[in-house]
Amino acid sequence: MVQGKISFLRKPATDKDINDNNHNSGKEPILPPIPELIMAIPNVLAALALTEDGAKAVKAANPFPALISLLYNPQYAMPASRCLLNELTAIVGTGLEEIMRHVEGVKPLLMQAIVDAMNKVCEIGRELQAQERAAGRHITPELELQRSCLIQYVLNMGQLLEQVLHNEDHIGPFCEAGGLKTLFGLYMDTRPLGWNFLSHVSPLSAIAVSTLHHATVEDSLTGAFKCVFLKLEPKHVLTAMSEQAESSLAELDASRQELQSLSDDNAMSDEEGQDMELLQLLPATGDLTELSDAEMEP
Numbered sequence: 690m691v692q693g694k695i696s697f698l699r700k701p702a703t704d705k706d707i708n709d710n711n712h713n714s715g716k717e718p719i720l721p722p723i724p725e726l727i728m729a730i731p732n733v734l735a736a737l738a739l740t741e742d743g744a745k746a747v748k749a750a751n752p753f754p755a756l757i758s759l760l761y762n763p764q765y766a767m768p769a770s771r772c773l774l775n776e777l778t779a780i781v782g783t784g785l786e787e788i789m790r791h792v793e794g795v796k797p798l799l800m801q802a803i804v805d806a807m808n809k810v811c812e813i814g815r816e817l818q819a820q821e822r823a824a825g826r827h828i829t830p831e832l833e834l835q836r837s838c839l840i841q842y843v844l845n846m847g848q849l850l851e852q853v854l855h856n857e858d859h860i861g862p863f864c865e866a867g868g869l870k871t872l873f874g875l876y877m878d879t880r881p882l883g884w885n886f887l888s889h890v891s892p893l894s895a896i897a898v899s900t901l902h903h904a905t906v907e908d909s910l911t912g913a914f915k916c917v918f919l920k921l922e923p924k925h926v927l928t929a930m931s932e933q934a935e936s937s938l939a940e941l942d943a944s945r946q947e948l949q950s951l952s953d954d955n956a957m958s959d960e961e962g963q964d965m966e967l968l969q970l971l972p973a974t975g976d977l978t979e980l981s982d983a984e985m986e987p
Contacts, residue, residue, distance in 0.1 A: 720759065722764065722765050722769075722770035722772040723772060724772045724773075724774075724775070724777050727759060727772060727773075727777065727781065728777060728780050728781065728784075730756055730781070730784075731756075731781055731783075731784025731785050731787070731788060732784055734747055734752065734784075734788060735784065735787060735788050735791065735792070738788065738791070738792040738795070744792050744793070744794070744795075747792065747795065748792075748794055748795060748798065751798050751802075753785070753798055753799050753802035754802045754805060754806070756781075756785075756802075757802050757803060757806045757849070758806065758809075759773070760773065760778060760781075760806065760842065760845035760846065760849065761806060761809060761810050761813065761842040761845065761846075763838050766837075766838045766841045766842070767837070767838075767841060768834075773841070773845060776848070778844075778845045778848040778849055779848045779849070779851070779852050781849065782848060782849040782850070782851070782852030782853050783852045785799055785849075785852075785853060786852055786853045786855075786856060786859070789853070789856075789859060790856070790858075796859070796862055797862065797866075799853075800859070800862045800863050800865075800866045800868070801866050803849065803850070803853065803863070803866075803868070804863070804866045804867050804868045804871055806846065807846055807868070807871040807872070807874070807875060808871055808874070810839070810842045810843060810846055810875065810879065811871065811874045811875060811878040811879065812878075813839060813842065813879075814839055814843075814875075814878040814879035814880075815878050817832070817835050817836065817839055817879075818878070818880075818881075818882050820832055820835075821836075821881060821882055822882050836881065839879055840879075840906060842879075843875055843879050843906045843909060843910065844906065844909045846875060846909075846910075847906070847908075847909025847910045847912060847913055848909065850872070850910075850912075850913035850916070851909075851912040851913050851916065854913055854916035854917060855916055857920040860916070860917055860920045860921055863917070864917070864921065864925070868917075869917060869921075869925075869929050870929070872910065872913060872914065872917070873929070873933045875906075875910055876906075876907070876910065877933075877936075877937070879906065880906075
């Protein structure tokens with residue numbers, strides 16, 4: 690009976706899925722997009738886990754990946770649905786945090802489910818970045834819709850993490866599951882690229898979407914970063930930040946060299962000429978990294 694109550698979160702695997710050894714089968718959520726229903730699921734799971742048999746059933750069924758997948762499913766995002774608005778994701782995060790505190794042995798499952806969901810959002814972001822790069826300045830309405838959904842996914846992840854990570858007991862397991870590296874990935878892999886990046890940061894290019902990505906996504910993830918950085922050992926924090934900074938500088942330098950190579954072509958197109966104007970605004974990364982301590986002092 691307990692198993693039946695839990696398994697309704699996801700589609701059951703078919704005989705074909707089992708024969709094909711499809712590990713992703715049964716992960717697609719089938720809940721109707723009703724806020725009250727989604728909000729109640731963590732409480733139901735917590736109630737089921739009050740007894741020893743119930744806790745074993747919850748751990749065996751592991752409904753957490755299917756539940757968290759609601760947060761990055763287009764069926765539950767605007768404009769298809771408004772069911773995750775009004776801090777509902779934060780409420781779900783609070784319920785999951787209570788389950789980790791009160792049900793023994795569930796924390797590793799939940800942390801892994803959260804990190805896997807973050808990786809999935811990063812994957813969605815990388816795919817969208819490739820499409821936006823290929824489209825150049827000709828962003829289609831379909832790509833704009835995908836960008837809007839992606840922003841909602843990252844917002845949901847940020848709200849979920851903020852509620853889970855405010856308890857310092859959860860920081861270690863989160864980082865052990867690869868959460869800190871993936872948290873940086875949510876910044877890098879979900880940001881717009883190329884001309885679409887300019888439309889998100891410059892009010893002169895598109896007032897309607899000015900700072901849309903940065904003002905929402907960065908604010909959402911900053912809370913999670915603060916929870917980790919304030920409670921994790923400084924050595925681990927500095928190591929992670931240094932690695933990310935080196936990666937970002939390497940990416941900037943590669944982009945700069947790619948733009949610089951255009952100057953060797955005497956027949957640049959108008960679009961390439963505009964790219965060269967942008968190049969003049971980019972400092973050489975070597976100039977930034979080779980400054981001495983004395984030169985960096987005000």
